[in-house]
Amino acid sequence: MMQNQQVIQIQNKVSQFINCPKCKSTSFRKNGKNQSGTQIYICKQCNKTFTPEARNLAQEQYGIDVNPKSEYSKNVWDCRALGVDGGVGKSSYKLNFLPIKQDWIKETAKTYLKVCLSSITFASVQEKLGSIRKLSKFLSENYPDVTPEEIDRNIITEYTIYLASQKLASSTRYKCISDAKLFFDAAYQYQWLDVRRYLVRPEDFPKIEKRLPRYIPEEVMQQLNQCLDDVAEPIMRMVLVLQECGMRISELVNLSFDCLLQDKSGDWFLRYYQFKMKKEITIPISREVARVIQEQQRYIRKHFTQKEFNYLFCANVGAVRPDFVPSPHVMLRKTLPNHLNRLAKRKNICVNSGNLWHFQTHQFRHTVGTRMINNGVPQHIVQRYLGHESPNMTSVYAHIHDQTMKEEIAKFQGKVVNIAGQVVEPNDLQADIADLQWFKKNIHAQALPNGSCALPTISQGCPHANACLTCTHFRTTSEYLAEHKQQLEQTNQIIQKAEANGWVRQIEMNQKLKTNLENIISVLEVDANDA
Structure with missing residues (x-):
């Protein structure tokens, strides 16, 4: 029954x-x-x-x-x-x-x-x-x-x-x-x-030749970025995401509307599904690209309801038309390269030899892999970032340039706390992934001298000037414990002097700063002892 x-x-x-x-x-x-x-x-x-x-x-x-x-x-x-x-x-x-x-x-x-x-x-x-x-x-x-x-x-x-x-x-x-x-x-x-x-x-069967990455020359990339204002906004944003993330075109056009994640340190990550490998991966992205994605989210919200369309990028009514009229369908894979090659023809985007450059979307993926290897990112992290199944898939990028390997930086450890000394939990994201944290800290790091800022990218600048320790967007860890103790000692001296001179405003501001520092230190000391 x-x-x-x-x-x-x-x-x-x-x-x-x-x-x-x-x-x-x-x-x-x-x-x-x-x-x-x-x-x-x-x-x-x-x-x-x-x-x-x-x-x-x-x-x-x-x-x-x-x-x-x-x-x-x-x-x-x-x-x-x-x-x-x-x-x-x-x-x-x-x-x-x-x-x-x-x-x-x-x-x-x-x-x-x-x-x-x-x-x-x-x-x-x-x-x-x-x-x-x-x-x-x-x-x-x-x-x-x-x-x-x-x-x-x-x-x-x-x-x-x-x-x-x-x-x-x-x-x-x-x-x-x-x-x-x-x-x-x-x-x-x-x-x-x-x-x-x-x-x-x-x-x-013939012997298969080793193919080198078809990366985009730097002079071509510079010309493209100078001309991006001449394409429709959704196309421009797709190019900016591709330039940093290096995903496949099928993955880009099928990006979920809710693909952005933020970790407990305030940094941004992009989650998407790799159809070729049949798995979901999460990669760190810069705040600039996070802002680009947020702008595209507003664009989609403006034209469609969530029930109507739940993807980040939509199709163009009449894919060959130069302007962009949004349609609630997934964009065809050929639409983006069509727009870019028309732009290359209009703006005469050429390589140094003078030949017109022909854009293919997979070139962006190869360009990202080549740049990362040349910038000293360890190969196993490039493999993780690009979602390659085996090291052999990643090793092809190492043939373009000599690797300038750097020493591994200490992995991210410890609790993250705000100005109230409260432990900040991650937002639906495993933020203790060592490889991603290495990449985030060394490639996309935007840290403060004694912590990091979790101000949402959508905000237009910091409203608190240099008062980070009184700002709700401030985040810090036990690695900055010594700096916090030193600042607490200095703050106590300022309060004593302000009390001796009757400076009420200075006492009020620094007393708040002292309370926040004491909260932070008490939590971080426990964290450091546990470690």
């Missing part, structure tokens, strides 16, 4: 269109979430997994009827009609089999990719189809009448030579040969085609 009630509740939550795309059953249960956070369900009748939200989107927003059986019979598949999640920031939803000239390759590719759609992402399936189309083109140009059983090692060897003649990167050729191997292996294993076994062998 309880299970039936849960099924009814789930059905009411998702939509009236929900049913299994395979057997049309309305009996299903939850089966986790995909990388974009969409709920996945599994049919109790046929065990088919599906995302009803994707079906809803296709039906309501695109006017597409979700009918996988009908779609699979076509030569161009739309993932929305298949009920398949197209992935984050997708601009293409199609699988086009029309360029494949050979019917035996076309029909087998459909069967093969239909199986692949159940286990890998739609983007990966698109890449596999692209490789199969290259294979088809080669065969139609060189062996137009070839049959499956006639494919042999000689033809495969000529195919590898053909790929090399196309001036493709070694990694692209490797991918094409790998996809051809998987295609033929599956065709042999499942007896879809009468092909030979082991058509593609290890010696067919």
Whole structure:
């Protein structure tokens, strides 16, 4: 009885269109979430997994009827009609089999990719189809009448030579040969085609060249920053965030509206989801970038309600238009580089050789990694900051410049207290992460001589001049205990002199300062003794 009630509740939550795309059953249960956070369900009748939200989107927003059986019979598949999640920031939803000239390759590719759609992402399936189309083109140009059983090692060897003649990167050729191997292996294993076994062998694969980071030259970055006022404000803010944070474009356009966090010391952090690595990471950011993000939050609040749109950056009505008319949709990944390359053309942004620079969003990520390595940031911290899965992914940046390694600075320890001696707790953030604190203190540090300021970035300057010890935004730790004791001794001397001379105002101000210092010292002394 309880299970039936849960099924009814789930059905009411998702939509009236929900049913299994395979057997049309309305009996299903939850089966986790995909990388974009969409709920996945599994049919109790046929065990088919599906995302009803994707079906809803296709039906309501695109006017597409979700009918996988009908779609699979076509030569161009739309993932929305298949009920398949197209992935984050997708601009293409199609699988086009029309360029494949050979019917035996076309029909087998459909069967093969239909199986692949159940286990890998739609983007990966698109890449596999692209490789199969290259294979088809080669065969139609060189062996137009070839049959499956006639494919042999000689033809495969000529195919590898053909790929090399196309001036493709070694990694692209490797991918094409790998996809051809998987295609033929599956065709042999499942007896879809009468092909030979082991058509593609290890010696067919090219050696992948080590790629150096495609960082943006400093002269290009300077020209870009001088011209940023000439682009729409949301585009300008996206560039400023990219220049410091180095995230991927899919991560930038899908930034949550509430991506800003502040720690107990008053410093700012950015939290976002890495779709490639399938994990959430938190990185420290400067107060200037925090202000940029806050400005963009006000921009979104001005144009949309939170229920209407819950992302930091929105789409432009008509992505190619030079002005920016906000639309409550996630921005396409190609929109930002389109704006930047039009700017480069208008403002003649060139490298020193005089050639016009062509912007790609991933260049900003490589630029951030290269700068950090060159500035002496330890490689394991760069790895953490960029969210790399392994040190090998980070080590590529070390090939550009010699590392100027610095000694590790003492890790952040101890309690943080305000002027009342109260321990300040973090704001939904683990602020004792040693690597992030190292980066925060040495790259983005904005400290006072005896503590730090937690004045919100949105504020326009400090209203307290040099009276930090009477300011509610002041933060300090036990590492400044000696300075506080020395200042307390000086304050007591000032109070004695003020009392002797009858200076009422000076007594009042310094008595407040003395109380705050005594509160701070009493708490920090306990902290220091515990350590």
